[in-house]
Amino acid sequence: MNKVAVVTGAASGIGSAITHLFLSEGASVFAIDRNEKRLDELKHQNILFEKKLMTFQMDLANDDEIVGLFDAVIHHFGRLDILINNAGIMDDFQPVGELKDDVWERVMKVNLDVPFKLMRNAMQIFLQQQSGNIVNVASVGGLYGGRAGAAYTTSKFGLIGLTKNTGYMYAKSGIRCNAIAPGGVNTHIGETIDFNKITPLVNDRIMSGMVLNPRMGEPEEIAAVALFLSSDDSRFVNAAVIVADGGWTAY
Helix, strand or coil: CCCEEEEECCCCHHHHHHHHHHHHCCCEEEEEECCHHHHHHHHHHCHHHCCCEEEEECCCCCHHHHHCHHHHHHHHHCCCCEEEECCCCCCCCCCHHHCCHHHHHHHHHHHHHHHHHHHHHHHHHHHHHCCEEEEEECCHHHCCCCCCCHHHHHHHHHHHHHHHHHHHHCHHHCEEEEEEEECCECCHHHHHCCHHHCCHHHHHHHHHHHCCCCCCECHHHHHHHHHHHHCHHHCCCCCCEEEECCCHHHC
16 A cells, blocks of 8 residues: 555554554554654554654644644655544543533544544645545444443544545545444543543443443454555445444444
8 A cells, every 4th residue: 555644643542553554554654643652652663664654743632733734744755645533532421411611622622623624634635636535533422322421422423424524525536535433442542531520320321331342342453444444445435434343333
């Protein structure tokens, strides 16, 4: 896969697995994360691909940093073919009646505003090339109402809507946009949850359904779906949502 990809949240979990898989398949990767230590670990883990891997430490919630990002990608690799919006945070499972403004605003910023702004900037490059591919890592929480709190659920429903609209609107321009909706996956996203804030209502309405999950997924299993959606093998797949949850939502 002789393509150039930007991957956000690239230093751990699904993002790290996507980065490694893409590199092993011949892609060049511009890996973005705010955690500099984990970015250094990512570099070390992929030392065999050092000429094809560029790491970039930045806080995507800072609008000023997004502006020069794609200029840096073009300067380093000369083109951009794929944008993987993977970075995301949780919301402590809070329902609307318990949700504070700061949590709502932070979750919406990272999970929806940032992907939107990255997509908008990448689209200018894609339109010039008349080619491009966007893969948004959403969640089964963006398809069902009882897998997370109000903020996370809303952000992922919004991301799926943005995915479908973008895929449809730019289909005649050689540009595709799809989403992955993972179920539970063994990643570091749990670090963004304060389990001390889990209330009796959350335990009753959300946690009771967690026991129906047949198993947790591994980041590599989601990375494989991202590779498929980013490859020419999926060229007729557009504005779609691929659920990867081990069958959890079939019930």
